[in-house]
Amino acid sequence: MATLRIGFIGAGNMAQAFAKGLIAAGVAKPQGIVVSSPKVDQHLLDQMAAIGCGTTYNNREAASFSDVVxxxxxxxVIPRVLHDLQPCVTPARPLVTSVALGVTLATMEANLPPESRVMRIMPNTPALVQLGASVFCRGAHATDEDVQTTRRVYLAIEALADGGVRMGLPRPLSLKLAAQTVMGAAKMVLETGKHPGQLKDEVCSPGGCTIQGVAALERGGLRAAFISAVHDATVKSIETSGK
Structure with missing residues (x-):
């Protein structure tokens, strides 16, 4: 698995987070990763090249190189891009995975050749520091080996867990994902040196689900509640100590 060849179609924040995480974890070597993106995204490709990854403007070139796409x-744009990759995809290789919101397994399979092996994954950017949390599901032709590959490639607190249960996740899985998400986010702040607001902005796509969740937290007064909790606990501590 250390020699796994991985192709990223797209060079944005999620692709960069995963590429860096995979390299740090020893799952793939920099020369074992190829990233494709249009010329307009040359600055993103340059960032990938800076960590040793191969880059190309040709999606088919990246797919042909890879064991996992x-x-x-x-x-x-997923359906169009998948359709373009058809000449490079067979039941043997590569395994085609998607981290795109709302793109179903049925959509992936409909735009690839028959019996293509596909997986759908919903990850988060703490994969950069090897503390990502991901949920994935397999397509009709994905194998048990594909599941194990996905577990290795995508290293998969009460209120968050309740939200996951509400949306259909088993409670043990929901709790684990919630805890891993919080731990990963904290490590992202500590290890990247970026302001939490910047990290938040990097994953909030316009009109996306993440900014929708942030808006819900703001409506619920989460920020004010945390500030008040620190204030009240400090006041109580001072009162108790008699200072």
Missing amino acids: VMAVKPA
């Missing part, structure tokens, strides 16, 4: 482009 990661679709990391906007959901609206």
